[in-house]
Amino acid sequence: MIELTNTLTTGEVAIRYLEAIARAKGITQGNLSSKLGVCRQTLAKRFHDRSMDIDSYIATAEALDTDPIDVLAKAYDARQALAAKEGE
Numbered sequence: 001m002i003e004l005t006n007t008l009t010t011g012e013v014a015i016r017y018l019e020a021i022a023r024a025k026g027i028t029q030g031n032l033s034s035k036l037g038v039c040r041q042t043l044a045k046r047f048h049d050r051s052m053d054i055d056s057y058i059a060t061a062e063a064l065d066t067d068p069i070d071v072l073a074k075a076y077d078a079r080q081a082l083a084a085k086e087g088e
Contacts, residue, residue, distance in 0.1 A: 006086055012050040014057070014075035019047045021064050021071070035063040 008016070022032055033043040036059055043060075046052040052060065061068035 006082060008050070008079070010072070010075050010079045011057075013078055014072045015047065015050045015052060017071050017075055018057075018060050018064060018066070021066055025064065027064065032060070032063055036060060 022029075029043050029047070030040050033040040036043065036056075046056065046060075058068045061071055
């Protein structure tokens with residue numbers, strides 16, 4: 001489970017989910033970066049900054065055998081639920 005705050009965008013939440021999926025599958029940043037053809041530091045920066053372009057996001061999800069649309073939908077739903085909870 002990842003911790004959500006109202007300051008995170010849906011895209012940032014989706015990237016956090018990708019990172020959590022990698023951890024749950026036991027995939028290291030080194031292994032994932034090799035699959036993506038980038039250096040480990042580049043991938044670490046993307047996760048740390050919670051910032052990646054759409055092509056990198058899709059490639060990362062696919063490298064994790066995860067549907068990028070499902071991850072984004074889950075992130076969107078989580079943000080909506082948080083917003084509703086805070087609006088109560």
